[in-house]
Amino acid sequence: MAPFSGLLLAALLLVAVTGEADAGGTKYRLARYDRVFSFGDSLTDTGNSAILPATAGGPFTNAPYGQTHFKRPSGRASDGRLVLDFIVESLRLPQPTPYLAGSTAEDFRQGVNFAVGGATALDMAFLQSKGITSFVPVFLSNQTTWFNDVLHLLLASPRNGQRQRKIMARSLFYFGEIGFNDYSFALKTNGTVGLAESLVPHIVGVIRSALIDAIAAGARTMVVTGMIPIGCEPELLTMLPSGAGSYYDKASGCITRFNQVAQLHNRELNRMLCELRRAHPRTSIHYGDLYHPVVTIISSPGKYGFGGMPLAACCGGGGGPYNFNFTFFCGTPLARACTDPSRSVSWDGIHYTEAANRFIARGMLRGL
Ligand SMILES: *[C@@H]1O[C@H](CO)[C@@H](O)[C@H](O)[C@H]1NC(C)=O
Ligand SMILES: *[C@@H]1O[C@H](CO)[C@@H](O)[C@H](O)[C@H]1NC(C)=O
Ligand SMILES: *[C@@H]1O[C@H](CO)[C@@H](O)[C@H](O)[C@H]1NC(C)=O
Secondary structure, eight states, rough: OOOOOOOHHHHHHHHHHHHHHTTTTTTOSOOOOOOEEEOOOOOSSSSTTTTTTTTTGGOOOOOOOTTTTTTTOOSSSSSOOOOHHHHHHHHHHOOEEEGGGGGGGEEEEETTEOOOOBBBOOOOOHHHHHTTTOOOOOOOHHHHHHHHHHHHHOOOSSSSHHOOOOOOOOEEEEOOOSHHHHHHHHHHHHHHHHHHHHHHHHEEEEEHHHHHHHHHHTEEEEEEEEEOOOOHHHHHHHOOOOOOOEEEETTTTTHHHHHHHHHHHHHHHHHHHHHHHHHHHHEEEEEEEEEEHHHHHSGGGGGGGSOOOOBBBSSSSOOTTOOOOOOGTTTTTOOOOOGGGGHHHHHSSSSBBHHHHHHHHHHHTTOO
């Protein structure tokens, strides 16, 4: 990874100092942004998949999803808040409207979340050409199209360049993790990592297109999050077990080769981000790390206040080290939640608990 550009480093230091001054109150004195525009999949979705016809009525819309924070299913794939929610709270931003829940400029003025649970980075035709079946007809390119539609609504006619620059300068762009579904489908299709690995340049390529689109529209501050440790997912640990000794990482118990796919993705993503920083020095591009915080808690759960079975889903059933079985999927009638989700990393075998999301967000906010 190339070093940060001087400009970005200066911006980071400035923010770090501002954050330091407020450390006691944990809130930032000055709101630096008016709104957030966010993109991604179920790790970032705050209500779209509950509305999208292809996914409406899915498990996330049932209890016990949302039990910890919202006290009701909120359309989020967690027991409580997502990483995006913690960022929005800490920066004192208004909660963005899920794109599918709004239609007017007024609905969208305070920010929009385009993330959809089950979304893939790559489009369905491309995945099909690789023999991979996806289920949710939303790709990163759809979210970019939606963003451009919203921008037109907010600007109203006639187009006003100055107004656009003003809106964009006061907007934070949060590109949540995208691509996990592509990799997960590939691994479940094939079982070996070759197919998943072959997707890396394509997925990083479509993320690059989405970032360039936002930069071209005038985005000044972006957070681009990387890939989660795929090999630590209880669902994949259950579905793709193996007897071979080196299959599992000693420290974490995660599947080594799957985590290497995530690391490859993150290396390629960071390489691309460095190029974008050089080409667009007026835009601050922050990398949001989802990989190391999760591996850190899974490797030493006790040290960070988590319980002794960090690879087990809190909500679900089936027992064993992963407590994952589709028959007992969280939000379905046979599922049960653990008594204390704040001690679990995985909420439902695929998505993180609020406790894990808070831990991840804390690391991300240090650099924002
Ligand atoms: C996503 O974009 C494709 C074209 O690339 C389109 O066919 C599809 O309808 C879009 N999906 C949604 C939900 O708008
Ligand atoms: C998995 O993909 C590799 C190429 O990436 C291919 O050689 C192999 O046949 C595939 N295996 C299955 C079971 O589809
Ligand atoms: C999941 O649970 C069902 C019902 O108890 C059981 O028949 C099935 O074997 C389980 N699957 C796995 C992979 O353990």
